[in-house]
Amino acid sequence: MDLRPPPPAVPSRSRRRLPPLLPFLACAAAGFGAGMLNGLLGAAGGILLVLLLPHLPSPFPRSPSPTLWEREPHPRDVLTTSLCVMLPVSAVSGCFYWLGGVRPNPSLLVSLILPSFLGGLLGAALLGKIPDRTLRRIFAILVAVSGVRMLM
Numbered sequence: 001m002d003l004r005p006p007p008p009a010v011p012s013r014s015r016r017r018l019p020p021l022l023p024f025l026a027c028a029a030a031g032f033g034a035g036m037l038n039g040l041l042g043a044a045g046g047i048l049l050v051l052l053l054p055h056l057p058s059p060f061p062r063s064p065s066p067t068l069w070e071r072e073p074h075p076r077d078v079l080t081t082s083l084c085v086m087l088p089v090s091a092v093s094g095c096f097y098w099l100g101g102v103r104p105n106p107s108l109l110v111s112l113i114l115p116s117f118l119g120g121l122l123g124a125a126l127l128g129k130i131p132d133r134t135l136r137r138i139f140a141i142l143v144a145v146s147g148v149r150m151l152m
Contacts, residue, residue: 023057030056039093047143049082075135076127
């Protein structure tokens with residue numbers, strides 16, 4: 001008869017705590033990758049963040065949740081976080097493009113900025129009204145069509 005105590009229960013993968021520096025490094029690596037892609041390609045950094053954010057560990061040691069989210073994140077939360085990160089990164093990338101001699105087409109800027117702003121307002125207003133599944137499908141279709149067009 002084995003009288004040894006049973007081995008301690010191994011925490012489930014979703015509840016396991018990482019050493020304090022690793023969650024910060026994981027988030028920093030995601031941010032670095034997103035910034036690099038945005039600077040290199042002008043866009044894909046936000047897509048990377050949307051894919052990674054639901055799975056990143058929390059960089060805050062006292063967080064009640066081992067991930068950034070206490071529950072499965074709503075796409076609205078992920079998209080908003082990604083946008084808030086990528087907005088200043090896009091501005092910095094644009095400045096470096098400008099300093100490197102890349103100039104945008106002024107007539108395109110004039111014809112795109114105001115409608116883009118208005119579309120952004122409408123999209124933000126609709127975001128909370130569209131079901132999660134529909135948002136995921138819209139995003140997936142957009143990424144897939146963009147990928148196919150880039151390969152052609």
